[in-house]
Amino acid sequence: MPNETNETPKAPKNKKKWKWFFISLSVILGAAAAFAIYWTVGVYNALDNFSDPEATKPPTEEAQETPVPIPEWEGTERVNILLLGGDARGIDEGQVARSDSILVASFDPVTKKAHLFSVLRDTYVSIEGHGKGRINTALALGEYPLAMQTVGDLLGLDIQYYVYTDFEGFKQLIDTIGGIYFDVEKDMHYTDNADGNRYDIDLKQGYQLLDGDKALQYVRFRHDAMSDFTRTERQRNFLQAVSKELQSTWNIIRMKKILDSVQPYVKMNISVPDMLKLGQLGVKSHVASTTQIPPMELIAEDRVGGASVIGIKDEDELRAYVQMTLEQDDTIPVPTETPIPSDDSAVGGNTTGNSSTKQ
The missing domain is CATH 3.40.630.190 (LCP protein)
Structure with missing residues (x-):
């Protein structure tokens, strides 16, 4: 009997804790959804001006x-x-x-x-x-x-x-x-x-x-x-x-x-x-x-x-x-950068490829 009286309050407390967790989560998600709608509509309208x-x-x-x-x-x-x-x-x-x-x-x-x-x-x-x-x-x-x-x-x-x-x-x-x-x-x-x-x-x-x-x-x-x-x-x-x-x-x-x-x-x-x-x-x-x-x-x-x-x-x-x-596979460095000299030094060259298909 003592064990039962000690354990019975725990279940409602946990339920209460999870209940408020889900309520809070719902509020956060609802606010996020409302913001997302506002942001999308606002950005869409802003883009329309461009x-x-x-x-x-x-x-x-x-x-x-x-x-x-x-x-x-x-x-x-x-x-x-x-x-x-x-x-x-x-x-x-x-x-x-x-x-x-x-x-x-x-x-x-x-x-x-x-x-x-x-x-x-x-x-x-x-x-x-x-x-x-x-x-x-x-x-x-x-x-x-x-x-x-x-x-x-x-x-x-x-x-x-x-x-x-x-x-x-x-x-x-x-x-x-x-x-x-x-x-x-x-x-x-x-x-x-x-x-x-x-x-x-x-x-x-x-x-x-x-x-x-x-x-x-x-x-x-x-x-x-x-x-x-x-x-x-x-x-x-x-x-x-x-x-x-x-x-x-x-x-x-x-x-x-x-x-x-x-x-x-x-x-x-x-x-x-x-x-x-x-x-x-x-x-x-x-x-x-x-x-x-x-x-x-x-x-x-x-x-x-x-x-x-x-x-x-x-x-x-x-x-x-x-x-x-x-x-070019970008895991392999492509020598396409022109070094920026701080002392007006000369610039090195690049390498070339072998196809010319228009994309």
């Missing part, structure tokens, strides 16, 4: 005599996104900005590998309907469709989407996510007398928190011996840091605020459903390589009209190099 699928159509017949076909993404094959950083200083309203930075992000939905290619803006290429010219002029000559086609032809890739932002949009993104901790490899100084010295560069060497203004200075700096070669390397490295920061739990929660903050500065042709699919793919993917285009060993130093341009020794070999990079 989407302009019609923007890939040529604006006038003068800009492009024949329509430029834009490949469609079905969701299962490789997807390639043209990332354009524009320099809109000194242009009138309605005019098209110059491409200050040209990158292509390539994602494989099957392997979940992402590759980032940065294209040297002075690369001398064929631009359909306009003969040959620097690749960064394609945007001004035929807007986004022609830029997508020109970069895609160079790399041997189908470019399905573009994302464009200018200096201010980039700064706003970095400020909204709270800046990026980054190791600035050397002192960087440059006086830019345009726009009332608004875009002067003054950075000190060392690991530090870069706000939007300082981050823009870092990715724009090219006033050293290797000029645009090291600048594109900096851009690829910095974008990897930004990508990692955007995938943090805190910034995923704040995604609607982030999207709202940069929306006035961004143009793209991605529909909202595709944005959501690409967002999921981006979170699941990892960066397998970052690569300069053209690689050092395929660059030919040319002059056109007395000005220096970046020629290509063999375009077929260049496309084969891109294909090799995409197919």
Whole structure:
């Protein structure tokens, strides 16, 4: 009898404990579900402000005599996104900005590998309907469709989407996510007398928190011996840091605020459903390589009209190099990085592949 009186209270106490545990769990899950619905609807609405699928159509017949076909993404094959950083200083309203930075992000939905290619803006290429010219002029000559086609032809890739932002949009993104901790490899100084010295560069060497203004200075700096070669390397490295920061739990929660903050500065042709699919793919993917285009060993130093341009020794070999990079097992180091010299030293080369299938 004593044992029975000692044991009988225990069962109700345990039941009570589990009862409150499940009630608490239900409340937490309910709140999480409510937040998820709010977040999804909010982000969806924010994304809807970005989407302009019609923007890939040529604006006038003068800009492009024949329509430029834009490949469609079905969701299962490789997807390639043209990332354009524009320099809109000194242009009138309605005019098209110059491409200050040209990158292509390539994602494989099957392997979940992402590759980032940065294209040297002075690369001398064929631009359909306009003969040959620097690749960064394609945007001004035929807007986004022609830029997508020109970069895609160079790399041997189908470019399905573009994302464009200018200096201010980039700064706003970095400020909204709270800046990026980054190791600035050397002192960087440059006086830019345009726009009332608004875009002067003054950075000190060392690991530090870069706000939007300082981050823009870092990715724009090219006033050293290797000029645009090291600048594109900096851009690829910095974008990897930004990508990692955007995938943090805190910034995923704040995604609607982030999207709202940069929306006035961004143009793209991605529909909202595709944005959501690409967002999921981006979170699941990892960066397998970052690569300069053209690689050092395929660059030919040319002059056109007395000005220096970046020629290509063999375009077929260049496309084969891109294909090799995409197919490379990322457990084996791919020699695609251009070292950033702190003492203006020379830059080494890369290796090439042997296939050139357009994807």
